[in-house]
Structures are given as structure tokens and as C-alpha cells.
Amino acid sequence: MILFSGLVYDSTHNRTPLSIISAQKKTVSPAMKLSDDLLSTIVGHDLQSLCIAMSQSPDRITEHIYLLDENNKDLLQRPIPASISPMVEMLGSNMRTAQIGLNVGRLVTLTDGTELKAITHIKDKSNIFFKVYFLNAAPWFISGLLLSAIACYLFARKLSSDVSTLKKATRSIASGNLSTRIYPKFSRRNNEFSDLARDFDHMTERLEIAMLQQKRLIKDVSHELRSPLARLQVALELAYQRSNGVVDKELNNIRLATESLEEIITQILAMPVTERDTFEMTDTIDVSLLLADLVDNCKNDAAEKSVEVEEDFCCGEILIQTRSNILTSVFENILRNAIRYTFKGSNVNVKLQCVHGGKCAMVTIADQGPGVPEEDLEKIFQPFYRSDSARSRDKGGYGLGLAIAERTVRLHRGKIIAKNLPDGGLSISVILPMTQLETLEDEPLEESNFAIGHA
Numbered sequence: 001m002i003l004f005s006g007l008v009y010d011s012t013h014n015r016t017p018l019s020i021i022s023a024q025k026k027t028v029s030p031a032m033k034l035s036d037d038l039l040s041t042i043v044g045h046d047l048q049s050l051c052i053a054m055s056q057s058p059d060r061i062t063e064h065i066y067l068l069d070e071n072n073k074d075l076l077q078r079p080i081p082a083s084i085s086p087m088v089e090m091l092g093s094n095m096r097t098a099q100i101g102l103n104v105g106r107l108v109t110l111t112d113g114t115e116l117k118a119i120t121h122i123k124d125k126s127n128i129f130f131k132v133y134f135l136n137a138a139p140w141f142i143s144g145l146l147l148s149a150i151a152c153y154l155f156a157r158k159l160s161s162d163v164s165t166l167k168k169a170t171r172s173i174a175s176g177n178l179s180t181r182i183y184p185k186f187s188r189r190n191n192e193f194s195d196l197a198r199d200f201d202h203m204t205e206r207l208e209i210a211m212l213q214q215k216r217l218i219k220d221v222s223h224e225l226r227s228p229l230a231r232l233q234v235a236l237e238l239a240y241q242r243s244n245g246v247v248d249k250e251l252n253n254i255r256l257a258t259e260s261l262e263e264i265i266t267q268i269l270a271m272p273v274t275e276r277d278t279f280e281m282t283d284t285i286d287v288s289l290l291l292a293d294l295v296d297n298c299k300n301d302a303a304e305k306s307v308e309v310e311e312d313f314c315c316g317e318i319l320i321q322t323r324s325n326i327l328t329s330v331f332e333n334i335l336r337n338a339i340r341y342t343f344k345g346s347n348v349n350v351k352l353q354c355v356h357g358g359k360c361a362m363v364t365i366a367d368q369g370p371g372v373p374e375e376d377l378e379k380i381f382q383p384f385y386r387s388d389s390a391r392s393r394d395k396g397g398y399g400l401g402l403a404i405a406e407r408t409v410r411l412h413r414g415k416i417i418a419k420n421l422p423d424g425g426l427s428i429s430v431i432l433p434m435t436q437l438e439t440l441e442d443e444p445l446e447e448s449n450f451a452i453g454h455a
Helices: 017-023 030-042 047-056 082-090 125-174 192-243 248-270 287-304 326-341 401-411
Strands: 065-068 097-100 103-109 115-120 283-286 308-313 319-322 347-355 360-366 415-420 426-433
Touching: 030 065, 030 103, 030 115, 047 065, 082 097, 082 103, 082 115, 125 192, 192 248, 283 287, 287 308, 287 326, 287 347, 287 360, 319 326, 326 347, 326 360, 326 401, 326 426, 401 415, 401 426
Parallel strands: 308 347
Antiparallel strands: 065 115, 097 103, 103 115, 283 319, 347 360, 360 426, 415 426
């Protein structure tokens, strides 16, 4: 243990701070321990270097140590305390070690032949460890702790940034943006994160290719089916003319089947294949006028079921960027579904309002039908998915309308959400940004927006 600043540690004694602390349990007294460490510190040095070291050491150490020359004069020219005076007289050629109470004295011979009396002077043994040992090592301990804290903070911050990058990428993939890539951000590294980023990009690339190939295959097959379907319809008309009413019933069944097949093909071809980042908005429509026209067009279908379609437009003109009339099929499909599944004599509510501080338009269409099981709410936007509840095939449809609507809304950087109403019925909300600078992937939808009343 180095007690004095300026002295070089004597490695021959092989004493470390840890060994000194552990040695406390075996030392007879704090005074004897301090005396042992004093002896291990000054042995092997001459008088001049020892005087320099004593003068440079802090008072909290030197006040417990007295080094006396042959004339019993302290090297720091301090007066000798009365409590150690008897020990000074005892130390001599016949007695090289002495202890009186808490004080210990020893005769030490330096390398230049000078003989000194090294006496430890302890007033309060409880403060020795703190004042001599702990405070002596405290600057190094605090510096090491501070450097470790800074290093841990920088490492944790970098790790958190990398995890955040992966988190955003996975959310982007989950929202349908399969063109997301993260390896360029990790390419300069040679660690596990760069390997993970490379594998992540490889996975998303293959997934994107597979999805595009699947969509294109469905469309190609649908295109190819249209030609034989057209020939089948021509042959069907000829069969009607030649049947003379004999097989009209069977021909009617064939006609219904061909019409259903044609509708399926039309819906498949209407499903967007282009990813949303390459979807160009070339037109602008007024959502309120679009909804008003759709409500008028659907009133005849609603009257057949004694269903009243209510309009609740909280905003005036709302302009949305789009392309051609692609949004018309979205709202028409949702509205006709609501009329189809709502109970006879009930109402369908069409509500238009501004949300998110006026940055977005939200269209909510709610019916008073049987609703959808909670576990199926997210699945109804999948192609060809149909719930096993009251919304069955005998109601019509092929499980493609909502899938087309969901993809179309996503191409507009919007959100479509289905929710069962507390009083029964299904509510479907479409939120569209009024500017393409906005995106709604992570925007929450307030519960108040679902408070659709029925007359």
C-alpha cells in the first residue's frame, strides 16, 4: 500500500490494496496494521526521497505518522505528542519494536544507512481505515466508476439505437412495406448486428419477391380465365336460343355460376399489386360528395330491407389525394356490406369527421347486424377469408371486397379498422390523411370515434 505520494511501491513486499484490506482481520490492532503498511512503504528508500514524500503527503495521513531522526526530531519539524514520548525513549538499539496502547513504533534502516524511528500515532481507531486507506484510493475508485458509467451509458445508448432501428423495420414490414432494408445502416460494422441486418434484409427481399410473384400469378391466372369465360357466355346464349325452354333451369344455373366466376375475377383484378411507395396520387376528390352519391345509389337496396341510411357529415368539403375513382369501390363495398348484413328495419349510419387535429378525414359506416366475432375482426381484411357466423356465403360476396378496401386504403397511407359496437352491429372506420406527407401506421384511434349512434 502506498501511503505517501511520490514514493515508488516496493514490489518485494507483494502487498496490494486488496491484500491489505483482507489482512485487517488478522492484524492485532489498527495501529499495528498501519505500522506494517508504513514499514512496507518506506523500506528501500533513502532519507532525501522520504522527506520529499512526507512533505507532499496529505495531513490526514501524516498526522498519524512520525518519522524521527537520531536526535528524535520529526522530519516535518513537528512537535512530538506527549502520548508517544515514552515510546521514543523506549526505542533504541536494544528494542527495535514497541507498542503502547494504540501506538506502535519501530526502528527502520534506510538504504543510505540512516536509522529512523517510525511511530504510528492513532487517536481514534475507528477513522483510520477511512482517513488513511479509503480516501487514499477514493480518487482512483471514483474515476474508474465514472469512466465505467460513461462507457456503459454509451454502449447502452448504441444498443438501444440498434434495437430501435430493428423495431421500426419490423413495424414497417408488418404494415406491408416489404421494401424495407436496414443493412446499409450496419454495413460498416463487423458484429452480430450487421449479420442480423444482412439476414433480415435477405428475408424481406425473398418475402417481397414471393408476395409479388403470388399477386402477379393470381392476376395472370385471372386474365387467362376471362377468355374461356367469355366463350362460355357466348355458348350459353346459343344454348338458350336452341333449348326451346327444355333445359332453361339448368342453363340458368350455369348462367349464375358464370356470373359469380366473372365477379370473382373482376375483384381479383381490382386488388392492387403495386406497393404503396410507388403509388402515384394523380387526382383529388371531395369525400363528402363521394359519400353523398354512394348513399343515393344504395337507397334502393336499403329500401328493399326497410333499412334507412343516415348521413352524419360533421365537416364540409374534405379533399383527399387519390388516383382515378379507386376510393369509390372502397366506400361502396363497405356501405353495401353494411346494408346486406344489418337487420331488417334497422339503420345504417354513415359518419364523416375530421380527426388528428384536422389532418385526417375519418369515414365510419356502422350497421345494426350480428357483428363479427372478436377473433375475426383482423382477419376479415384477408383475401377470401369468411367468418363462420351470420356473415356466411348465402349473403353473397367472396371475401375479397374488404381485402381490396384494406389494400387500397394502405396505398393511400391510411388505416381501416373494424370494431363491434356495444349495442350490436359492426363499425368500419377508414382514416385517410389529407396530405400525403402524413402517415397513420402508428396513430392510435380514439374510442370516441366509434361512438356511432343509431336512431
